[in-house]
Amino acid sequence: MTAARREQLLSYAILGVFSVIALYPIVSIVLLALHERSDLVTGLSIPDSIDLGTFRDAWTEGDFGRGLMNSFIVAGTVAVATAALSTLAGYAFGTMRFRGSDTIFYLLLVGLIFPYEATVIPLYYVFRDAGLTDSRWALILPQIGLSVPFGIFWMRAFFRSTPPALVEASRLDGASSFVTLWRVLLPQAWPAITTMVVLVFMWTWNEFLLALVMIQSDELRTAPLGLALFAGANRGSQDVTLTAAAAVLVALPVVIVYVFLQRSFIRGMFAGAVKE
């Protein structure tokens, strides 16, 4: 066996083992969910027959149709609004020169790293006084606010990578800055925008703390919040299968999107962070 061949086999072995580790918890919970609700499952056990009844029960008892719909509305709104706002701002940062641009940009960079823990306290009390807690606005507005730094960072990098000659030529043709953006740059920007939308959608979909603090009524629960409460209510009961099914339902939408757009996901996660 040659050295190259040995190296290749070793590589496959490592990738294989760690892929199994990555998949193991996911597989174990899916298997659990595929059991009949009343099954007493121990360990990693493969169900005798595939039973989707547990999913049906979880769906109805946890009202996950509503939870998923709420999450979809919130995450969709946040993703689209963030994309629009960040494209405009990224355009300014990427193609124009203006006083204070560095200062404003650093101010936004701070927003890339601070967590909801740092803002959720005043957000809750101010929203409460304004009568906005327990509404979708309480989820949408703060999440747009904390998503635009990433969006701007991402779109700024994109606009910087476009040839300045394009903008120049468009201006010489007498086009306004907005027409230049709309007609010349935007058609090329869709891949970048898609990546941003997908990532912001995922982050918003998975967000938990904000919903936990802001939402009290059952009708407005997001899917992760509904899941946490559902799991809490079923803790101690024998229905581990039911909780597992609910968990799979909540994770599924993002995983499906991920399967189709995984390149965008991975590229975006390392967004601009790696120096060229």
Next chain:
Amino acid sequence: MRADGGAGVERRVRTRAPGEPRRVAYLYLAPALVFYLLFAFGPLVYTTWLSFFDWNGLTVGTWAGLDNYREVLEDEDIRASFVHSLVLIVFYSVIPVFLGLVLASLIAHGRVRGTTFFRAVLFLPQTIATVVVAIAWTWIYAPSGPLNEALDAVGLDSVSRGWLGDFTWALPALGLVGTWVMFGLCIVLFLAGIQKIPLSLYEAARVDGAGRFREFLAVTLPGLRGELAVALTLTTILALRTFDLIYVATSGGPGTTTTVPSVLVYQNAFANGRVGLAAAVAVVLTALIFVVAFAITKLVDRDPTT
């Protein structure tokens, strides 16, 4: 690299980049900035302000000066929560980064087919809601769950237990969940990085008679500075922010053995009526995150604006 824009444009771009002076820029910035200032940066400042008050969330607060910060420093449970965060950093950041470096350098030149598939699988844990991750792992660690079953199967019955209910093991068990979430990201990131290092550097190292370890130190590690910074920053920040996992899996228990600062923020602000103290914990946590991010950035000396 750039499309041909004439020498004049090229030169101007280089000396005065980016773009040209335009006031209209503010108009494009304004909407995003308003949202950011009102719903993110403003609240951050407001949290800091609240941290100087003694307030129960209902009546009028009273000025407390630095009392809340004194309590953060002196209260044993709060101090312990920050220590728990440090333990989580080991599991979320140190182990995955180390593992990722070793594995990525072992397989980087293995000419593997199907990297897209492996990459997608390794990255998958990143996409799953933490609440779901918490539920999956709660099952794995459950008294009758897969981990104990596996231990029993190999005759280690004496070791098996309800891991998340164990005073000693609950925190490391949660930490391992973080390792699971992060290691794939590190491998994928470092693999991509190594592939960007010119092969000639490796050949040169080999000509100089460097072994694999020397080669790793002299070529791979320096070549991965940027990726290392990204991985360390991402994973450390996520370790410090951990909330969902602990809230769902253990609520900080048993006792306070898995309580982290973010859980204290939540409990004090929304259950115990100690809003000022919660704000102080949040401020210290945020400051810590800034320091870590800044230190890592400085350490690998990369310009945050590029």
